[in-house]
Amino acid sequence: MAGIQFQSIRKIFGKTIAANDVSLEIKNGEFMVLLGPSGCGKTTLLRCLAGLERVDGGRVFIGDRDVTDLAPRDRKIAMVFQSYAVFPHLTVFDNIAFGLQMQNRPRDEIKRRVEESARMLELSDYLKRYPAQLSGGQRQRVAVARAIVMQAAVLLMDEPLSNLDALLRLQMRAELKRLHSDIKATTIYVTHDQVEALSLGDRIAVMQNGRIVQCDAPMNIYDYPANKFVGGFIGTPPMNFLPGVVRVNDGKPVAVVGESQIAPSAALASALSAKNGQPILLGIRPENLALAPSQQANTIRARVRVVEPLGSHKLLTMQVGSEISKVSVAPDQRVAPDEDVWLHFDPEKIRWMDAASGEAISSIV
């Protein structure tokens, strides 16, 4: 068992800085998700940990060992590749046994451990087959079995579900989560799928342009995004951002949006009082907006543009001033396109952001 430490990792490809002084500490047994759009450096960071890329600066620790200059095979890691990288010339059994054979383990131990991992991934009936005779989902299981059979302290996964179809992905996601709770290896999981990240991670590190923008528990990332990028990247549909201006009336700050006023939660009031006259963004998730029958506190006039019934909820596309906002309402909500409605903001759920920098304004940092 081992924790992991990245100490100001820097990796440069030509003119691209793939990892820009990234530091991150992962606790023993933790499931850490590296999340970000393609090209943000998340896979690079994982490959630096695996030893498949040499870092251009910084150190990598696994447990107490400085592994920065070690070859992949000396790092005591196991990895699942996006392409599965299952060896086509070996049977499922030999694929799973490959790493143990490299360690010259006794035959009966290899057999026992391979069969155990195969059972965990429901591959017992396929041990004699070649990868070409398996479906994509089964190949993916072989790749996972091949990694967990090593009983490595650190398990690395590089977008392991991205080549599966949607239904299979849903199923494997739950299985990976169960697997982690069984084997308890420290796991680093790279993905660009925010739903996977929210579902699997003990913590999520959101990356952008070679940096970690925010690293926190999934619900904290969801509810309290550190900036506009994180709020916009996580959530389907993403967070809405409405521009407004701070005005302080009698010591009480409000955001003026169009002709309406939105009041902050009590906790934020003091932080906002200093920003009189400054432009801000109100970040709010679609499910935290509600339709109100009449004008009341914290409501804004809006016009319904599109109504999409999605079964579990209705997704509304709203015109708020010159901005478009997405609103999620109950499926039985009666609403029609081109209707003018009042939109109620839940003050506790609004994420106030500096309009210029996009950084969240927070009473507690």
Added chain:
Amino acid sequence: MKSSLSRRHIFNQIFLYSAAILLALWTLAPLYLIALAAFSTKEAVFQWPKLFLPTAFSTETMAFFVSSTGVLDSVWNSVVVALVTVAASLILGAPGGYALARFRFRGRDAIQLGFLVSKMFPTAILSVPLAVAFLQMDLYDTIWGVALMHTAMALPFVIIVTAGIFVGVPRDLEEAAQTLGCNRLQAFLRVVAPLTIPGLAAAAIFTFVLSWNEVFAATILTLRNRTLPAQVLSGLSGSPLYYRYAGGFFMILPAVVFIFAIRKYLLNMWGNIVR
């Protein structure tokens, strides 16, 4: 509209197949006639009008050719030269191909182009300097000298072809092997090698045929220790017609068999190194 389109399609198909048949005949007809003459009686070779069916079958001419002085020795020389060429060019060329396939380095494209350009250089211009150099190195008139020359001629081909073969093995497989306890060499031997052996075998066979058929360098670099093509060529002008047919057939046979066996690898051979 529709019928004119389909008529055009049919016309295109007819044109395509006619062209293919014409090209095939262009190559196959001489091969057939040579084989026919090689296995006919001496008299049948001179007969007029020519026979187009094997009515006068005889192995007499072939037997005469095979038993004539120097032929068996030159066959042995050819085999040794070809095998040495295959071994040397794979040992030197395959690592080069691997490097071209796996690593992005400065000048990679220029090197690739260089290999192709080197194939354009006419060997004839090099003949005198080569003969002089080989004389100085005591390699003249030895089969080792010929093998060395053939290796030099085959290397660009082997490097480019093996690069195409190695590109076909995803890098992920090697990296997976590395995370599972292999060093780079073990990853190559346990994962890349088993997957590329059919392709490498095809490259080896092609190199063998290249050396087996090569006549120019073999002729200028040897006098007594000749390979088969050089032997046949030197004896050709003074020989009777049926002897030439027999020699020609003997030369063609391995090439045809080998090319037939590896034809599917030859299709994706040239320049396929883009990832």
